[in-house]
Amino acid sequence: MARTERKRSEEILQVSEERFRTMFELSPEAIVLVDKSQKIITINKKVHDWLGYEPEEIIGKPISKLPFFTVKSLFKVQRHFKQRIQGRDIPP
Numbered sequence: 001m002a003r004t005e006r007k008r009s010e011e012i013l014q015v016s017e018e019r020f021r022t023m024f025e026l027s028p029e030a031i032v033l034v035d036k037s038q039k040i041i042t043i044n045k046k047v048h049d050w051l052g053y054e055p056e057e058i059i060g061k062p063i064s065k066l067p068f069f070t071v072k073s074l075f076k077v078q079r080h081f082k083q084r085i086q087g088r089d090i091p092p
Contacts (some may be wrong), residue, residue, distance in 0.1 A: 023087055024043055025044055028046065029046060031043065031046065031061075032061050032066070034081070036085060038060075038064065038081060039063070040062075040063055040066075041059065043055055043058055063077065063081075064078070085088040
């Protein structure tokens with residue numbers, strides 16, 4: 001890839017990342033991103049506002065340790081998580 005093509009690709013990626021970060025942080029919904037092992041990668045400000053925890057208190061922990069899950073709701077979240085990892089849609 002030519003230097004100018006690479007630079008342009010990097011600029012496009014940076015703009016995309018900035019858009020995602022802005023959308024993520026300004027979302028009116030609480031967003032928790034998790035990895036395949038169900039550990040929390042990052043949270044947005046709404047999660048902090050809602051739960052009152054600082055990001056460093058939550059990031060790296062299993063999603064099952066978040067305080068708002070009941071056994072039933074945690075089971076549902078984990079089932080949906082597995083469906084999405086398998087590429088399937090989550091039923092309404």
